[in-house]
Amino acid sequence: MQFEAPNLIPVAPEMFILGLACLVLVVDLFLDDGQRIFTYALTQLGLLFAIFLTLSVGQSEAQVIFDGSYIRDGMSDVLKVSVYIVTMAAFVYAKEYLKEHGLFKGEYYVLGLFAVLGMMVMISSQSFLTAYLGLELLSLSLYALVAFDRDSKTGSEAAMKYFVLGAIASGMLLYGISMIYGATGAINFETVSTALAGTGMENTVLVFGLVFVVIGLAFKLGAVPFHMWMPDVYHGAPTPVAQFIGSAPKIAAFALAMRLLVDGMMPLHSDWQQMLIILAILSMALGNVIAVAQTNIKRMLAYSTISHVGFIMMGILAGTSEGYSASMFYAIIYAFTSLGAFGIIILLSKKGFEAEHLDDYKGLHERSPWFAAMMMLFMFSMAGVPPTVGFWAKLFVLDAVVSVDLTWVALVGVFFSIIGAFYYIRIIKLMYFDKPINTQPLVANMDTRLTLSINGIMMIALGFFPATLIAVCVKAIGS
């Protein structure tokens, strides 16, 4: 492995985020509780700089470095920038909540930055080892974040559950990787892929390897039947942490699926396609149906995430570049939509009160018409009703599966999205048609208000003009 400057430039953003995380950790030691705002500002400025850094090291052609175990390409640039933006917004939403709940600590940002680093490594991985390293870095940071409110019983329970199940998933993934290594003698994707093209599915070890890798991936994505951790984690974690878990890591999980399945095991496409079809259909079915029965909005959003993961997988299983760009678009849009929906939950939660129950949303329109309108946009976008951008995300994915003659999968997908529409419009019903229990208007700082407004208006603005973003995704996949 050569550590020379030309080799290091493509990973400059990663090195920067690593340095930033360490810097934040150290600086925070010298600050007292009143000065935590500096930690926050430093983190945000660092992420902002990372956007420019990533864009400036970006080139049109892909660069593979470190002996083929790391890649910088169009997809990684776009996804990394999305991750930074989503994380920055999540930190803005989280600030007041953390202050009120006595959680405004420097460690929150350190863990957050390490999670971002983990996601970046996942996004850029070009060998099974880097993919695994990135995934573990992300997961370990998230386990700690879920347990961030040390005194919360549900939080600790959720973290424990998440940790145990996450460890099993990692084990599965490693097991699968070891089998693939055994069958092909390589761990970097290019070599594996070349070797697979030669052997095909003759090798039983390879079949097992593939199955275990897909299981590990499904765990991380939260696809049915490996979804059980998600509702508990969303429910138990502090709301800003649930927001973070529900947004940026979905982008990274999409990238991981792309790297493992498409870059690494494309010759086995027809085999993993069938597994993904089953996972996608089960996720959409179970996620949407169970979400209807939830009375806790965080659990409802967890099940809704599961169903959206089904849609993301639908694009990947198509196995065409249209499908990948459609899924990429979907993952990015989903991250922003989920971000906003959790933003409203955070806004409604006050000291000692979590706005988790659906009834807490009653009459929100009377209390704060603007925020209610934003929540309505998020809900319509999740349901996929035009003119919100969620519709285009669904459309592009459906387009992709119909183009490979899997029209029946598309039909199943839209059928379950009708069921999905019910629980999204139930939120709108509560906000608009019911009388408020508590008539106090919501109070929000200028920064939260602004972020939420941009986030909400984005749903409709991108709905009117989706062309640029989808073109970016198509270009990113094509490079």
Next chain:
Amino acid sequence: MTADWPILSLTTWLPIIGGVLLLAIGDKAPNASRWMALATAILTFVISISLYCGFDSTTAQMQFVERAPWIPVFNVEYYLGVDGISMPLIILTTFITVFVVIAGWEVIQYKPGMYMAAFLIMEGVMVGVFSALDAMLFYVFWEAMLIPMFLIIGIWGGPNRVYATIKFFLYTFFGSVFMLIALIYMYFQSGSMEILAFHDLKLGLTEQIFIFIAFLLAFAVKVPMWPVHTWLPDAHVEAPTGGSVILAAIMLKIGGYGFLRFSMPITPDASQHLDWLVITMSLIAVVYIGFVALVQQDMKKLIAYSSIAHMGFVTLGFFIVFRIAANSDASGGAILGIEGGMVQMISHGFISAAMFLCVGVLYDRMHSRQIADYGGVIHTMPVFGAFMVFFAMANAGLPGTSGFVGEFMVILASFRADFWFAFLGATTLIVGAAYTLWMVKRVMFGNVANDNVRNLQDVNQREFIILGSLAVAVLVLGLWPAPLIEVMDASIINLFEHIKVSKL
């Protein structure tokens, strides 16, 4: 022909922008909001009139075409245009919206600005549905229509509004998602999202049947046809008067329009193959739903069922053409059927709007829609009584009113298809007269039923203007339908020539 002014875009976006501005202003100055809404609605109507004036009725080509790329990656375009089928429906939309705004003037006290905004946005979106020539653009408008209506019924509706509006939303959403898949499928067959390209797309019979069923799900729910009509009575009963008017006068027409623009020209062979299905559903709507209307206790529900029966005539008129074309060379009969359906749609737009507005007038005074609570209203409200009786006659298809023209044309055409179609269809003249006139008898005539009725005030100036204008429209269309038929003639002949040719 490309217009100098983007008239279709103006008609679509002006009300939407007006609505968004109203939302931005909020409810600080309700009166200013009302005037602004009225000004926007009237301006939109005036602009839409120029569609009629500048329309070239000798050609079936799309006119006032506007085209711009929208999402180049997927060949989705911002492509608008009208022909003789969609143009009258656009003018109907802008015309009715003016009255909806006036009808909600004093009645709506809860957030009037938002109420008006919802209707204006609705108007723009519906005009978009009628003028879109790109399938995705059409679908976006088609679905976007649900949002304002969902809120209108849910916020300003009656006691059981939540149930009604969610039912409305889910029914229509259910119908339309399958159409989406059909559109995507055709996109891959033709490589383009243009609706007109779909018209010329060659499709096998099996494909056509699947596509036809997907369209049927979408449009049958919207029309609504028996047996997927059950959302309509609920939605109508709970919706505020304006909502009922828009639902009955325009939204139902979008289903009928969909048959003409999508089902019949895109899948002519499947339409011919399955015309028995649509004709049966239409006749059940005409006959059975007519009897259902007879036993209703609630005036709005009665009119809702009568709307379903009348819309049955529209779909009957459209789908008998295949039988007529097979029976004889007289294509005149077939064209008569489609034109009759179209006239029936426009006429029903006026009449159902007027009927719902009449019920609204009574409801605003008595806060009851039960027929049993009324009686002898004509003694205390003579002017209103005259209007209501007139509209009831029109609803029953009295010659001289617009209600007669459409029904007569359809019945005449169905004679050429099959005697029994005509026979069953014609029963509506009896049943329709029975339920409408019986309701009018119980509400209007007889002795004054109770003190509430005794204290009723007759229509004020605002209500007089609305009902008067609609009465004029009903009469003009009834006595002199020629201008309307002339406008759509070329387009309908073209449509008929197109569907006669098998795609197999």
